[in-house]
Amino acid sequence: MSAKQQQIKRIGVLTSGGDAPGMNAGIRAVVRASVYYKMTPLGIRHGYDGFINNEIHKMDAGSVKHIIHQGGTILKSARSMEFKTDKGMQKAWKNVQKHNLDAMVVIGGDGTFKGAMEFGKKFDFPIVGIPGTIDNDIYGTDFTVGFDTAVNTVVEAVDKIRDTATSHNRLFFVEVMGRDAGFIAMYSGIGAGAEEILIPEKDRGIEQLFESLERTSKRRKSSRLVVVAEGDKNGNVYDLEEQVKERFGDRYETKVTILGHVQRGGRPSCTDRVLASRLGVAAVEALKDGKRGVMVGVRNRKVEFTDLEQATKRNPEMDKELMRVANIISI
Ligand SMILES: Nc1ncnc2c1ncn2[C@@H]1O[C@H](COP(=O)(O)OP(=O)(O)O)[C@@H](O)[C@H]1O
Numbered sequence: 001m002s003a004k005q006q007q008i009k010r011i012g013v014l015t016s017g018g019d020a021p022g023m024n025a026g027i028r029a030v031v032r033a034s035v036y037y038k039m040t041p042l043g044i045r046h047g048y049d050g051f052i053n054n055e056i057h058k059m060d061a062g063s064v065k066h067i068i069h070q071g072g073t074i075l076k077s078a079r080s081m082e083f084k085t086d087k088g089m090q091k092a093w094k095n096v097q098k099h100n101l102d103a104m105v106v107i108g109g110d111g112t113f114k115g116a117m118e119f120g121k122k123f124d125f126p127i128v129g130i131p132g133t134i135d136n137d138i139y140g141t142d143f144t145v146g147f148d149t150a151v152n153t154v155v156e157a158v159d160k161i162r163d164t165a166t167s168h169n170r171l172f173f174v175e176v177m178g179r180d181a182g183f184i185a186m187y188s189g190i191g192a193g194a195e196e197i198l199i200p201e202k203d204r205g206i207e208q209l210f211e212s213l214e215r216t217s218k219r220r221k222s223s224r225l226v227v228v229a230e231g232d233k234n235g236n237v238y239d240l241e242e243q244v245k246e247r248f249g250d251r252y253e254t255k256v257t258i259l260g261h262v263q264r265g266g267r268p269s270c271t272d273r274v275l276a277s278r279l280g281v282a283a284v285e286a287l288k289d290g291k292r293g294v295m296v297g298v299r300n301r302k303v304e305f306t307d308l309e310q311a312t313k314r315n316p317e318m319d320k321e322l323m324r325v326a327n328i329i330s331i
């Protein structure tokens with residue numbers, strides 16, 4: 001073990017960006033693993049805002065009891081404009097010194113990792129990232145913490161919409177989250193049996209939708225569900241509804257549902273709890289072993305490390321096989 005590795009005694013942990021179910025399981029694992037390895041865990045509240053404003057407190061194994069099943073994040077989260085400035089980062093660095101922090105674990109999405117990478121380089125400070133976002137838009141891990149719970153929430157909601165859509169022979173546009181990525185739409189669309197799935201990763205979305213509506217308007221299907229990722233390039237769900245009305249007139253009766261933040265809340269699924277627990281332990285062990293500037297993820301069921309730089313620069317590819325499956329089963 002090198003001298004640098006032995007120095008890690010006090011580890012900060014924060015959650016940042018959009019909260020995601022399973023973040024609490026991640027915090028719990030980071031805290032418990034730190035205690036297990038005789039280090040002191042410190043919780044940083046309100047993401048990078050709390051890092052700047054000194055909202056930092058010691059934690060212990062007991063401070064994370066009874067949280068594994070709770071959605072949201074007990075440390076709270078924030079989107080911090082100030083952390084994007086040199087002044088903000090300098091203030092946060094003062095707090096690192098004040099609390100003798102040797103390293104930090106950040107749980108969040110691509111933005112959180114960009115901030116971590118910059119801060120880590122600027123002050124030569126060891127940081128490890130855990131992917132926590134419902135969007136699943138991080139390169140270097142098969143799944144992010146929160147994605148599984150979110151898609152299950154969406155499927156449950158879309159199943160309910162299906163009941164009323166079928167009863168009235170209606171066409172529903174359901175908008176799901178995913179700022180720039182279609183993973184939530186693709187998985188929940190397949191899982192809920194949507195007739196069409198519109199995602200930013202696919203260009204032909206609207207034409208394909210028109211073609212399939214043309215085909216099925218003759219068949220009088222009892223209902224149609226179109227799941228649309230919020231980041232889809234063909235416009236928002238209301239624009240889409242308008243375009244369909246213009247083209248098909250009263251051949252389709254249309255409705256729009258925007259699921260919104262209901263997708264971000266709720267009890268984390270077992271899959272998310274296990275993923276977050278594995279990644280929390282792996283993050284602490286990585287820091288203990290001298291790793292820094294990396295994200296811990298799981299690929300092909302194994303824990304893997306990816307440079308934060310890569311994790312933020314590269315976009316995970318939408319699985320072509322999933323698109324093909326969606327196409328085949330929605331005829
Ligand atoms: N280029 C950057 N430099 C410094 N901090 C950043 C940068 N990009 C994002 N951040 C910080 O990370 C926070 C979370 O990022 P955001 O994109 O909102 O969510 P997520 O991490 O879930 O993708 C931002 O509010 C900001 O404080």
Ligand SMILES: O=P(O)(O)OC[C@H]1O[C@](O)(COP(=O)(O)O)[C@@H](O)[C@@H]1O
Nearest residue numbers: 017018109110133134135177178179
């Ligand atoms: O809650 P906010 O700040 O309006 O953000 C909404 C965005 O956050 C998300 O729910 C999660 O994104 P991040 O994890 O990148 O923060 C996106 O799907 C959505 O576009």
Ligand SMILES: [Mg+2]
Nearest residue numbers: 109110111133
């Ligand atoms: Mg993001």
